[in-house]
Structure formats: C-alpha cells, structure tokens
Amino acid sequence: MTISINTPALLFPAITLLMLAYTNRFLALATLIRNLHSKWKLAPEEHHTIKEQIKNLRRRLMLIKQMQAAGITSFFFCVLCMLFFYLEYEVLAYSIFGLSLVFLLLSLVLSLNEIYISTKALELELKDMLED
Template sequence: MQQISINTPALLFPAITLLMLAYTNRFLALATLIRNLHTKYKQGQEDRNLLRQQIKNLRRRLLLIKQMQASGITSFFCCVLCMLFFYIGYEGWAYGIFGLSLGFLLLSLVLSLNEIYISTKALEIELKDME
C-alpha cells in the first residue's frame, strides 16, 4: 500500500475549491439564462417549441450542476475527515475516506463533462433557430 500522510488530502483543497468556484459560476450563468428566458416568455417573444426544448435542457443542466456541487462538497468533506483521521491516528480509516474523496471528485468531474455536453446542445438549439 502506498504511504500517504495528512498532507496528501490537503493537496486537493485548492483543486476542489477552484472546481467549486467554476461550478458556482456555471450555476450563476444558468440562472441568468433562465431569468432572461422567463422574461421573453412573459413578453410572448419566444417560439413555444423552442421554449419547450430550452426548458428541458435547462432543467437537466440544473440537476447536473446541483449534483456536481454536491459531489464536490462531499469530496471536500471527505478530505477534511481524512485529515482528521490521520491527526487522531486512525490511518486505516483515513485511507478509506481519502479513496471516497477521490471517488466523489471523479464523479463531480464526470457530471461536469456531461453538463458541458448538454450546454453545447443548448447552443445548437439556439443556432438552429437562427438558421
């Protein structure tokens, strides 16, 4: 088994923090899109078929961003818990929790990749509307 110390999970702190910042920015951009779409809807400026496609896409992206953030936060929590277990001398538990942390970080990245794929499909819907 590879030896790790309390410093190893601490190395993930900046990465997870930057990732969470990126996820928050994506959420805020999505919130702005939804508010703008709502305004267009209220003014009757939006094609109903296009609107249904956009709503479906936006709902899926919101769900993914929520799951991305939850996975990232869980990864961060596991990192802190891992460091605590190293500190109190429970190295076996620390190794397991560090593995969980990496797993949740990987899940978060996979969800992020999926959300990026869906967001590009949303742009394709907009481009198709302008053709």
C-alpha cells in the same frame, strides 16, 4: 503507497476552484433562466420553442446541483481524512481519502455531462440561425 495528512490537503485548492467554477456555471444558468422567463411572459407565441429550452435548462440545473453536491462531499471527506490522520487512524484515513477521490471523480463526470448538454443546446441555437 504512503500518504500523510498533507496529501488530502493538496486537493483543497483543486476542489475549491472546481466549486468556484460550478458556482459560476450556476449563476450563468440562473441568468439564462431569468431571461427566458421574461421572454416567456412577452412572447406567448414562442412557448413551444421555449419549452424545449426549459427541459434542457432543468436537466443542466439538476446536473450542476449534483456536481456541487459531489464536490462538497469530496471536500468533506478530505477534511475527515485529515482528521483521521491526525487521530492516527490511518487505515480509516486511507479509505476516506479513497472515497474523497471517488466523489471528486463523480463531480468531474457530471461536469463533463453538463458541458456536453450545454454545447448541444448552443449547436441547436446555431442551427436555428442558419435556417432563417
């Protein structure tokens, strides 16, 4: 298989769009946390329920941070790969490109895990509403 300096460049739009999606998830989670904080202050009697949500939000926040870190690392290795192609270190460029793909894959796996956790939390909310 032959790749050139253009091959890693093809990942640029995908990685940047992925990072945008991760940032949107982070902002939505930040809004949720701020709302929960307000609820925490206003309704001390609901602290037990809120504590369960806090555990879930902390886990999701950690996953989003790891997703972003893996995505940024993938982007970094893409640029580094292009630099090595430019400097005509092709063997090193191939290895670095492989690392870039591994980190992109890791980012996607973490994203899938975060989606699973967030949908599970929504299912619990729906269950609570049906029980009332």
